[in-house]
Structure formats: structure tokens, C-alpha cells
Amino acid sequence: MKKLAILLLLLVSFTLHAWSSPTDSISTVYSDGEFVSYCQVSVNASDSISNVVISKFTHQMCYDLDGLFKWGLKGMRLDDGKTELLLFDFKTTTYNKKTCVLRAMGDVIVPGFTTIPNLYIDSKLSQKTYSNGRRDVRLDLYSANTFLKKMVGVCSYIPKGKNKTAYYILETHIRFGWFFDLFVTQKRYKKILEWRLKKLVHNVKEESEKRQRALN
Numbered sequence: 001m002k003k004l005a006i007l008l009l010l011l012v013s014f015t016l017h018a019w020s021s022p023t024d025s026i027s028t029v030y031s032d033g034e035f036v037s038y039c040q041v042s043v044n045a046s047d048s049i050s051n052v053v054i055s056k057f058t059h060q061m062c063y064d065l066d067g068l069f070k071w072g073l074k075g076m077r078l079d080d081g082k083t084e085l086l087l088f089d090f091k092t093t094t095y096n097k098k099t100c101v102l103r104a105m106g107d108v109i110v111p112g113f114t115t116i117p118n119l120y121i122d123s124k125l126s127q128k129t130y131s132n133g134r135r136d137v138r139l140d141l142y143s144a145n146t147f148l149k150k151m152v153g154v155c156s157y158i159p160k161g162k163n164k165t166a167y168y169i170l171e172t173h174i175r176f177g178w179f180f181d182l183f184v185t186q187k188r189y190k191k192i193l194e195w196r197l198k199k200l201v202h203n204v205k206e207e208s209e210k211r212q213r214a215l216n
Contacts, residue, residue, distance in 0.1 A: 026198045030186050039170045039197050045208035050157050053208045058137055062095035072203050076196050086110050086192045100125050101142055108147050133159035150175035170201045
């Protein structure tokens with residue numbers, strides 16, 4: 001029943017926001033230890049530019065993390081141990097083309113309490129483009145670890161529909177390991193992760209619209 005409630009909420013959110021309203025939004029549902037977040041922002045850029053930006057983000061996520069920090073991950077305070085409750089301090093990413101596995105390495109930090117150094121997070125990367133122009137970039141946790149039991153992230157570009165508005169949408173499903181499951185309450189999740197998801201999508205939007213303005 002709880003899983004059905006999550007599914008219905010996501011379907012209603014997508015229907016109302018993607019086809020009826022240009023208002024940006026983010027929402028999170030918590031059920032059985034899993035956080036499900038849905039973030040949407042409208043974007044004023046052409047389909048071609050939006051897809052170029054998605055491709056740039058995906059490429060740099062795999063091969064150029066330093067470059068991604070300059071725009072895609074900017075302003076997310078990923079290494080600010082003085083003010084944050086929990087951090088994943090990214091250090092490197094490597095991508096295996098044959099297996100499509102993206103390996104991220106970094107430190108998981110609970111400031112003033114504990115640090116898990118050099119933790120590896122392996123995710124399966126996949127992409128899909130639909131006949132209507134929608135494009136999905138998806139990450140699925142490949143193997144569980146002490147930090148994460150489950151992670152699914154789908155970043156989508158939705159072309160202009162009947163209301164002539166295009167969208168970037170990020171949907172995430174996250175289940176933490178036992179210690180972090182106790183530590184990350186719903187209130188803390190909003191302070192730790194939800195605002196960062198919104199910031200990430202806005203960074204992609206800003207890059208797309210900046211490129212569009214340069215052509216106008």
C-alpha cells in the first residue's frame with residue numbers, strides 16, 4: 001500500500017507539473033526507509049541545447065569531475081564540513097565503457113562524529129531517448145555498501161508539450177545503510193540532500209538558458 005501511495009504521488013506530480021503548470025517544484029515522500037524525491041524545473045532553451053547540456057553533464061560526471069564542479073555541482077557545498085550535517089566529499093570518478101559502471105570515490109563525513117574514508121560507490125549508467133524527444137539518464141546502485149543500500153537517480157529532459165514549456169526532471173530513490181538510516185531523519189534529509197537535488201537541476205537549467213541567450 002505504501003509503495004502504491006508513492007507511485008500515485010509521482011504520477012500525479014508528473015501529470016500536473018509536466019503538462020499543466022510551469023511552476024518549479026520539489027517534493028519528497030518517505031516510506032519503509034526509502035526517500036523518494038521528485039524535482040522539476042522549467043527550462044527556456046531549445047531541445048538541441050538542452051540535450052547538449054545533458055551530454056556534457058554525463059560526460060564530465062564520468063571523465064572530468066573537476067570540470068563538473070565548475071558548473072553542474074557548483075554551490076552544493078559538498079566539502080563544507082563546518083556547516084553541513086553529512087557530506088559525501090567526491091574525489092574521483094571512473095567509468096568502465098564495457099560494463100557501463102560508474103565508480104565514485106570519496107569520504108562520507110558526519111562532522112564531529114565519524115568519517116568513512118575512500119568509500120567506493122558503483123552505479124550502472126544507462127540512457128534512453130523516446131520517440132517524443134524525452135531523454136533519460138539513469139544511475140542504479142550496482143552494489144550496496146555501508147552508506148547506501150539503494151540508489152536510483154533518473155534525470156529526464158521533457159520537450160515542450162501542449163503548454164509550450166520544456167522541463168528538466170530529477171527523480172531519486174534512496175535507502176541508506178543501517179547507521180545512516182538512523183541518522184538521516186526526514187527533517188535532516190531536507191537539509192542534507194533535498195536542496196542539493198534542486199540545486200543540481202537548477203545548475204543544468206542555468207547552463208542551458210545561458211547557452212540559449214548567447215545565440216539570441
